[in-house]
Amino acid sequence: MVSTDVESATLRHHLLQADPGVLLAVLAQMTGDATVLDRYAGKIDHVPDPPEKAGRTDQATAEALADEIVVALREPRRPDAPAADDRELFARLLPVALGTVVDDEHIDLLLEQGGFRPSQPTLPRTTPIPSTTTMAIIGAGIAGIAVALAAAEEGVKFTIFDRNAEVGGTWLTTTYPGIGVDTPSAYYSLSREVNPEWSSYYPIGAEYQAYLVGLADKHDLRQHIRFGAEVEALWWDEQCQQWQIHSRAADGTLSFGYASVVVTAAGYLNRPRFPDVTGRDTFGGISVHSARWDHTLDLTGKRVAIIGAGCTAVQIVDACVDEVEHLTVFQRQPHWVAPRKRLTDEVPEHRRYLGRALPFYAMWHRLKSYWGTADNNYPIILQDPEWSQTHLSISPANDVLLKMCQEYIDRTFGAGTALARKVTPDFAPYGKRIIRDPGGYYCALTRDHVDVEASEPAEVNAAGIVTADGRQIDLDVIIYATGYHLDFLSTVDIRGRDGKTLTEEWGISPRAYRGGTVPGFPNLFITSAPNYSPGHGAGANFSMEVLAHYILECLQLMALRGATTIEVSQRAYEDYVANLDEAMQRTVWCHTPNAHTYYRSESGRVVVATPYRLVDLWQQHRAPIEDDFILR
Structure with a gap:
């Protein structure tokens, strides 16, 4: 007032x-x-x-x-x-x-996404979810917090398991210089907890981590969290109709527990990936991966190489270019980089x-x-077959972005220069994830003490790196900004009915039905599921909230039918994945095979991004389709 x-x-x-x-x-x-x-x-x-x-x-x-x-x-x-x-x-x-x-189809979604209206129950609440229902949530990042808050609203008992000592997930553990959120800060939050205090339009990682810590404190989540508990195995126990949870503490102690429902919220990018380069362990200087940054490392006056040209490398270069004596950027393949829109x-x-x-x-x-x-960005990822026959871009909408990025290259490096050619991709925008320049990345590459090598290192030795054309570059520090292994729960021993393992079911091409459900794995929901990451806009927080709503609707369906387990049928699973793959064929990721992207698995199938509009994904998850499930 x-x-x-x-x-x-x-x-x-x-x-x-x-x-x-x-x-x-x-x-x-x-x-x-x-x-x-x-x-x-x-x-x-x-x-x-x-x-x-x-x-x-x-x-x-x-x-x-x-x-x-x-x-x-x-x-x-x-x-x-x-x-x-x-x-x-x-x-x-x-x-x-x-x-x-x-359009009218968006209005209810926008009421929710603006935080004006909480996610609305879809199924009748005439029969409450049984008080005996217990939920185990694996991970205390934004996905785990979103599911926990949804469970608390429905009175479902839950325990969160996290291997770390604090909430936050990747924003807790990843702290390299310049780390930030490349989704606009005004949006990258939970719709129920809109934060008016962001200091930046794209906040630094520490600020986002503080937001998640604030959520845990405000909603008293810590009493439900088992910190320092890394879940190693999830085994379905048919006799008691529950999941057996195997977790290991930091001191090596193994613990066992049970829950009737398991929600995995651990993400799929957790294990740092190093390039397969000869001699990596022989380097006599300091080596560090961006995912495990050493905060005692002082780059002042050092000869530094950074391997990688993705979002992480861009942010580190932007943050450190003024500190180093000399910087060499090794890029396997350039990304399209969009300019910062504000001063x-x-x-x-x-x-x-x-x-x-x-x-x-x-x-x-x-x-x-x-x-x-x-x-509004959705047309950018859709192929126009006639257009793409004669253009690098895949459609007129995609071409608008391409021209903007090309103009940024020409303006910064000079049209047709050697450096401009090095940083210009040979695939359509969005073939790899678009990078937003934090403000000084492209300019940094033009500095006299910065070199760009348009290749991966040929070899690492005690003194530094040998380039692809045989030159020796002596170094003090090598930074590996080379991303993560695409895991999709492959590091957890998950066994469903009859001992069937999730790794056996998925092989090299993970798949899932709505809610991240898989046949043979009752009462298991995967938030960071295959094909659930918005690839054209919004942020991961969108799909997390959508799935949190859907999971509780599934539990409500079980309550209404007096069921103990819910399990997607094989037919529904295969039909959904087939339709999804068909929709994917119209997207940029299937028409830029030369773009190296973690969106594709070893099989070549696109397994990360969703091919759907966000409003379609939201509508698909308002309530479970009962005929697609086996309720027992």
Whole structure:
């Protein structure tokens, strides 16, 4: 509430700098008065502010909006006014705040993604989930936290197992210089816990880790977490109809427990991967993998090589280029790099202030961030067969991105220069994950003390690295920014009915039905499942929340039918995967075979990204299709 003239003046000062489209939506929700749209909507237009659209208006309208919001904060809301999540009102607000027309199929999804409405139960709650149901959640990162909060809401008992001593998953363990979130910070959160305090549009890893720690503390999750417990095996016990959980403590002690339901939330990129290069262990200097950074390492004045050209390497180069004496970047294959769209990534003070002071304001910015990076991007990954016959890009939409990235290369390195050729990919954008320049990566490559080797090292020796063309580069430090093994639970001994193992079922091509379910593995749900990562937009947090909802709906179906186990049928599993693979054939990942990407398994099948729109994925997981499951 605004209680003093000083506070009102401060608020008004910040309101005059804010997006008027967002402010109008906020005002309508605060007051429940839709007539404000009639007064102001026609005076607001929108301009591109990639990846979003920004509202703008004249000074008089901005001042009038600010005055009405200051008054609305003082006055009580009319008791008969429509709720903030009123669907009809919300639908009217969307084009004003987002700057685009929104189809009806998206409205319920956007209510949820903006945090205006929690995920809505789909199946009837006439029969509660039995109090005897126990859930084991493997992993205390964002996925594990999302599932835990959903379970707590339904009264399901749960225990989280995590091998680390704190929550956070990859944001706890991965701490290399410059680490950050390349999904917009306004969106990369849980919809139930919108954070108005991000300092950067793309926050550093420590800030995101602090957000996850705050979630654990706020929701008292620590009492449910077994820290320092690495799950080594999950065995289905047919006699007691439960999963036997084998976990090992840091001191080597092995423990056994049981749960009727298991949800794996450990991710699929956990084990650091080193390149297969001769002599790696003979180097006489310091070697470090980006996933296991040594914070005692001082790069000042050192001759450094970084192996890799993905997001991690880009962030490290950007962070360290001014410290080193000389830097050599070894890239096996270049990525398409998109320029930073703003002069700075720092979130302006007015947005942070209003996020704290103004109801719904941070939620609308979360929604704008989602909308700008979600299904609006979907055409970029779809192949146009006729277009792709004569272009490097796969479609006109894809070509817009390609031209933007090419222009960034030409502007930074000079069109046609040797360095420009080195950093220009020979595949369509999104064939490999797009990288966002944190601000200084491309510029760093032009520095006099930086060299780019367009190949992997031929050999490592005691003094440094031998290049592909036989030159010796003497070094003090080698940084391996070479990613992770694509595991998909292959490091855990998971045995379902009749002792069948998950590794046997999957081989070199992991597959899953909705909810990350697999025939022969009852009551097992995999959040980081094959083909569940949004490849064209939004973030991993989207699929985590979608699956958390779906898992609880599956447990509710079991309760309604009096079942102890739920297991996808072989027919439904095979049909779903076949349809998914057919849809995948239209995407960029199946039309850029020369792009080296972890999205494909050893079999060549795309196993990471989903080929579907996010709204389709959301709709698919509103409730389980009962005929696709065996309930016992």
